[in-house]
Amino acid sequence: MKEQLFELAEEDYRKFAAALIPNINNVLGVRLPLLRKLAKKVAKDDWRTYLEHAESEYFEEIMLQGMVIGCVNTDIEDILRYTAEFVPKIDNWSVCDSFCIGLKFTKTNMQRVWLFLQPYLLSDKEYDIRFGVVMLLDFYIHEEYISSVLQLLDGVKNEGYYVKMAVAWAVSICYVKFPEPTLAYLKHNSLDDFTYNKALQKITESYRVDAETKTMIRSMKRK
Structure with missing residues (x-):
């Protein structure tokens, strides 16, 4: 090989x-x-x-x-x-x-894989967590899972750069697909400032978000 x-x-x-x-x-x-x-x-x-x-x-x-x-x-x-x-x-x-x-x-085994992913999201290893987060954003940003996904993302606490970037990316995809629950989450969350602001940035970079909404999202940035 x-x-x-x-x-x-x-x-x-x-x-x-x-x-x-x-x-x-x-x-x-x-x-x-x-x-x-x-x-x-x-x-x-x-x-x-x-x-x-x-x-x-x-x-x-x-x-x-x-x-x-x-x-x-x-x-x-x-x-x-x-x-x-x-x-x-x-x-x-x-x-x-x-x-x-x-x-x-995963698409034909959603609940089984969901359970499989939980320990990775609670890990203290950077790429274990990124694996869990990227799996969420690839397969679980659907109506029946959105509340649970946002809750899990909020619970991720790790200083690894590639964890924070993955969480920000996932939150931005949540917003693009489900703006109302994600906006409510963005107003009340425990994300660190870097991850929170990066999520806002990624939302404003999306071509699926209109100009007026982007202005509103930018106004939410933490100083």
Whole structure:
């Protein structure tokens, strides 16, 4: 597998990708669509043996493992076991967010995955929490979950930059999709100033929010 990744790597893309992900120096430079194509191929083969023996020396090796987990066809408890084994390998926002968006089995197992996510949201580890938060924003910003999502986001207390950015991002998506309950939340919350103001900023950057509303949101900024 490592040889295949080396063959797919591009030096120019390596420089580009590495610049986007701070503190990571093990990027080969394989484009994500090529990794997804490879993941689908592995998932149709002996994926269990692959995951059992997969190496994690390079960024793309870790990314590929996460993508394979999102592609496999097995029962929910089996997938969640592999998911739980993978989460500790996450050490950057890119692997985290790509992994989360690939876990589409969540859509047909909403309540089970919701329960699975709770310990991650209570963790003290930056990327455990980001995993939980990004899963919420990818799959749970729906009418039946919005109140619970806002409550969970408000309960996240961690000084990690990538946690705060994820919470701000999630709150902004909540506002875009459900402005009334989210506005009420923004008026009464326990977010730290950085996360709160960043959430407001992200709301005002959305093309789905009109100019008048953006002015109102800007006026809510904490000084």
